[in-house]
Amino acid sequence: MRTPLNISTDLSLDLEEVIGQCIAILGIRGSGKSNTAGVIFEELLKHNYPLSIVDIDGEYFGLKEKFEVLVVGTGDGVEIEVDVDCAEEIAAISMEKNVPVVLDLSGFLSEERNAFLQEYLTALWNLAGKLRRPYIVGIEEAHEFIPQGTKTELKELIARIALRGRKRGLGAIIVSQRSAKVEKDVLSQAGILFLHRVVHEADMRVYSEILPWRKSEVKELITSLATGDCVYVNGDTVLPIYVRERETFHAGFTPSLEVVVTPQLKQVSQSIIEAIEHAKQGKGKKTRLDTLRDKITRLEAKLAERDKKIEQLEEIAHTLGYIKVEVPPPSLPDVQQISKAIVHSVESPAGMRPATTPAPRPIDQLDSENADPTAVIDIDQAPPLGDGHLPAAVVRHIDRIAARVAHRGVLERRILAFLVAHAPLAYSVEQIAAWTDCARGVIENSPPREFLEMGLLVRERRTTGTHYRSSLKAFVSREFGLYQPDIGPRELHAIIQLLRTRILARGDSALIAL
Ligand SMILES: Nc1ncnc2c1ncn2[C@@H]1O[C@H](COP(=O)(O)OP(=O)(O)O)[C@@H](O)[C@H]1O
Numbered sequence: 119m120r121t122p123l124n125i126s127t128d129l130s131l132d133l134e135e136v137i138g139q140c141i142a143i144l145g146i147r148g149s150g151k152s153n154t155a156g157v158i159f160e161e162l163l164k165h166n167y168p169l170s171i172v173d174i175d176g177e178y179f180g181l182k183e184k185f186e187v188l189v190v191g192t193g194d195g196v197e198i199e200v201d202v203d204c205a206e207e208i209a210a211i212s213m214e215k216n217v218p219v220v221l222d223l224s225g226f227l228s229e230e231r232n233a234f235l236q237e238y239l240t241a242l243w244n245l246a247g248k249l250r251r252p253y254i255v256g257i258e259e260a261h262e263f264i265p266q267g268t269k270t271e272l273k274e275l276i277a278r279i280a281l282r283g284r285k286r287g288l289g290a291i292i293v294s295q296r297s298a299k300v301e302k303d304v305l306s307q308a309g310i311l312f313l314h315r316v317v318h319e320a321d322m323r324v325y326s327e328i329l330p331w332r333k334s335e336v337k338e339l340i341t342s343l344a345t346g347d348c349v350y351v352n353g354d355t356v357l358p359i360y361v362r363e364r365e366t367f368h369a370g371f372t373p374s375l376e377v378v379v380t381p382q383l384k385q386v387s388q389s390i391i392e393a394i395e396h397a398k399q400g401k402g403k404k405t406r407l408d409t410l411r412d413k414i415t416r417l418e419a420k421l422a423e424r425d426k427k428i429e430q431l432e433e434i435a436h437t438l439g440y441i442k443v444e445v446p447p448p449s450l451p452d453v454q455q456i457s458k459a460i461v462h463s464v465e466s467p468a469g470m471r472p473a474t475t476p477a478p479r480p481i482d483q484l485d486s487e488n489a490d491p492t493a494v495i496d497i498d499q500a501p502p503l504g505d506g507h508l509p510a511a512v513v514r515h516i517d518r519i520a521a522r523v524a525h526r527g528v529l530e531r532r533i534l535a536f537l538v539a540h541a542p543l544a545y546s547v548e549q550i551a552a553w554t555d556c557a558r559g560v561i562e563n564s565p566p567r568e569f570l571e572m573g574l575l576v577r578e579r580r581t582t583g584t585h586y587r588s589s590l591k592a593f594v595s596r597e598f599g600l601y602q603p604d605i606g607p608r609e610l611h612a613i614i615q616l617l618r619t620r621i622l623a624r625g626d627s628a629l630i631a632l
């Protein structure tokens with residue numbers, strides 16, 4: 119029996135053909151990819167075809183206007199906030215109970231997002247091996263997860279689904295604006311393609327390899343495609359089509375002057391919500407214990423800090439014959455305000471040099487952030503822009519990162535602010551201790567773990583001891599690379615400046631809080 123899908127009036131495609139397929143939807147931003155993906159999801163949902171959508175821009179919660187879809191993750195439209203600890207359970211609920219899921223990962227940093235997906239897709243892969251039922255995973259901005267060239271576990275997992283998922287009934291819908299940057303092995307597995315407009319030569323070459331036409335013909339046709347138009351490829355069928363508009367609310371629509379009202383959304387059944395809350399609670403208990411452990415560590419560190427401070431003051435009194443009390447200035451420490459003798463006395467005797475103006479030199483030089491292999495974008499070229507020029511999604515992401523910084527403890531924020539203010543130099547724990555007016559032991563006992571994990575700071579073990587430096591630039595390149603080509607070096611520079619300002623402000627408030 120045929121079950122036709124209503125994707126385009128120019129096209130006849132049956133549900134049965136989609137089972138276990140790898141479908142690729144390519145094209146530049148604004149060409150209509152997400153709409154096409156949304157239309158396919160709508161058609162699958164109409165037929166209760168189980169699926170998951172990996173949504174990193176918060177674009178798909180509008181499917182709930184018509185369908186009972188569970189939206190979980192960390193973005194604005196989620197029903198239940200979850201993190202990586204629940205990923206496996208959610209995958210199991212989705213596949214076993216046939217619950218369509220939108221994973222809104224827009225609020226995660228890239229590493230957390232990858233960790234979540236790794237868990238989630240592994241669970242789907244394993245379950246699909248047992249259940250062997252039709253299931254499909256949609257992945258937006260796929261070039262982020264399956265980039266051409268580099269090798270990661272997550273990429274191998276997605277490639278495996280695309281290459282070998284068919285036998286398990288597991289399919290994939292790969293959406294990307296950077297055709298040339300998506301792993302070729304995965305693209306070559308796509309049995310069905312929707313090729314929207316592209317402009318870059320490299321992307322055009324990818325299309326030329328797929329389409330059975332001369333390069334000049336490909337270019338002429340592809341550049342003439344309007345929003346929603348694409349070339350549909352399925353085996354020998356190659357067909358220019360217009361994809362219908364989504365019936366459900368498209369949160370990623372290009373803003374216009376018309377007032378848009380977010381629609382009434384359908385809820386998934388209470389028992390599913392409860393099952394997920396249950397999974398969360400299991401995890402919550404662990405977290406509570408961890409929280410208490412953290413608290414003890416913090417209190418111990420505080421105690422050690424006091425002891426150390428007393429020790430330091432005694433040492434200074436002994437060395438200099440007097441105690442000089444410095445009132446911390448309301449901004450980051452400036453070397454001229456601290457007596458050299460005091461700085462010298464708190465440094466280790468092992469031949470460390472006293473700090474010099476305008477910033478203390480690191481013991482050994484020089485860890486330019488440009489040397490970081492992840493910092494692929496040259497951000498130094500252009501003058502900064504205000505945040506008014508940045509896309510709203512980027513500004514939201516900056517806000518989320520700043521909020522995360524704000525949630526950390528006073529000491530961590532001061533260390534971060536100090537290192538960001540003095541980037542790209544690396545500093546020893548002794549130097550940081552002197553500059554942040556804090557005992558060395560405290561920093562050793564409570565290193566700025568969260569910022570290290572986020573990738574805002576880098577720790578280096580040297581023969582002269584542990585050093586830290588800011589990696590804000592590499593962090594921004596990595597975290598915001600996703601928004602390219604909408605943002606370029608100028609915008610990345612502006613993002614760095616904005617984050618820097620906010621981190622320094624957080625450092626100031628940390629200082630006042632001391
Ligand atoms: N087939 C279509 N018909 C009408 N409007 C469309 C169609 N496809 C996309 N659009 C509109 O064009 C804009 C960009 O579409 P979108 O799917 O978000 O593009 P992309 O995902 O490629 O960036 C949106 O405002 C969307 O509503």
Ligand SMILES: [Mg+2]
Binds near residue numbers: 152
């Ligand atoms: Mg899109």
